[in-house]
Amino acid sequence: MSTEGQVITCKAAVAWEPNKPLVIEDVQVAPPQAGEVRIKILFTALCHTDAYTWSGKDPEGLFPCILGHEAAGIVESVGEGVTEVQPGDHVIPCYQAECRECKFCKSGKTNLCGKVRGATGAGVMMNDRKSRFSINGKPIYHFMGTSTFSQYTVVHDVSVAKIDPQAPLDKVCLLGCGVPTGLGAVWNTAKVEPGSIVAVFGLGTVGLAVAEGAKAAGASRVIGIDIDPKKFDRAKNFGVTEFVNPKDHDKPIQQVLVDLTDGGVDYSFECIGNVSVMRAALECCHKGWGTSVIVGVAASGQEISTRPFQLVTGRVWKGTAFGGFKSRSQVPWLVDKYMKKEIKVDEYVTHNMTLGEINEAFRYMHGGDCLRCVLKMQD
Numbered sequence: 001m002s003t004e005g006q007v008i009t010c011k012a013a014v015a016w017e018p019n020k021p022l023v024i025e026d027v028q029v030a031p032p033q034a035g036e037v038r039i040k041i042l043f044t045a046l047c048h049t050d051a052y053t054w055s056g057k058d059p060e061g062l063f064p065c066i067l068g069h070e071a072a073g074i075v076e077s078v079g080e081g082v083t084e085v086q087p088g089d090h091v092i093p094c095y096q097a098e099c100r101e102c103k104f105c106k107s108g109k110t111n112l113c114g115k116v117r118g119a120t121g122a123g124v125m126m127n128d129r130k131s132r133f134s135i136n137g138k139p140i141y142h143f144m145g146t147s148t149f150s151q152y153t154v155v156h157d158v159s160v161a162k163i164d165p166q167a168p169l170d171k172v173c174l175l176g177c178g179v180p181t182g183l184g185a186v187w188n189t190a191k192v193e194p195g196s197i198v199a200v201f202g203l204g205t206v207g208l209a210v211a212e213g214a215k216a217a218g219a220s221r222v223i224g225i226d227i228d229p230k231k232f233d234r235a236k237n238f239g240v241t242e243f244v245n246p247k248d249h250d251k252p253i254q255q256v257l258v259d260l261t262d263g264g265v266d267y268s269f270e271c272i273g274n275v276s277v278m279r280a281a282l283e284c285c286h287k288g289w290g291t292s293v294i295v296g297v298a299a300s301g302q303e304i305s306t307r308p309f310q311l312v313t314g315r316v317w318k319g320t321a322f323g324g325f326k327s328r329s330q331v332p333w334l335v336d337k338y339m340k341k342e343i344k345v346d347e348y349v350t351h352n353m354t355l356g357e358i359n360e361a362f363r364y365m366h367g368g369d370c371l372r373c374v375l376k377m378q379d
Helices: 048-054 103-107 169-176 178-190 205-216 231-236 253-260 275-283 308-312 327-339 355-366
Strands: 008-014 023-029 036-045 070-078 090-093 133-135 138-140 152-156 160-162 197-201 221-225 242-244 267-270 291-294 316-319 349-354 372-376
Touching (some): 023 152, 023 355, 036 090, 070 169, 090 169, 169 327, 169 349, 169 372, 178 327, 197 275, 205 221, 221 231, 221 253, 242 253, 355 372
Parallel strands (some): 197 221, 197 267, 221 242
Antiparallel strands (some): 036 152, 070 090, 090 160
């Protein structure tokens, strides 16, 4: 029986308030309006960004809400005017939209898109500034324009990437956030050249994806920096060639790296979201040309600092969002690369659990052994 045009009642993990356990609720999901797509989510992964908003530290965080933004599923129905996807299509919802019409999309200089950001930042849909989620008539906010911790979600059509139907959704869901962010930081933002020396601060999913991207780009050395030595063995499989634990040194980590690399690294990547590490990542770069890319998201209100002379003498400080990838155009390309075994995805999945185990899954994510935990969304 078709559910098109009907309200669907399904299970979702609801964050009623900051820092309180997520609650599995029966949620009503309204049909998609014009320019919207309703997706049956089959698999979703957990990311530190979900935990950051859930913690209450995110000034854009709204409660109650349905978190989640790294997922894959199948289109259930589409609203009026939607032409690029149809029911049955396999898709990855993308928090970084791509409308191809706005000033940002047309600039040729960025993957940021301005079309729906005003609505997604406010936890609603653009059409009527309302939510498509409710529980017994009470609206529940959207999150990042995706809200994938629900068995069904409604997203803007500019936030849907249509992918190869042969691709395993329990794996390629990771191509909705962490893995592209790391790969793209190297390939798109820094444009690392063969022979480069690269430093990666933080060896979680994003840091390992940076290492993998650097190896693919032909880096001669990929130095992994982390305070958890248990992460070093695993990182070798992703292209890290040597390890530095800041706790093993009395000198500041930037000085340690400058000494190790005859004057500094060519490229560094901060994949933690710690502003003092961001400074170290810039200052370990080589005078004259070293580039540091901020990948990690620092808590709201925090500021970065360094001495201007660091930049006067030729270092460059950059940032990246979703690795500079244009979501609808390039996520399908990343899926194709995965299908040809040109990029790793399976290797980042360390835990598989169910929607009902989501609170436990977040506890695993905060431990050092977990990279990505994928939740099976349907019973």
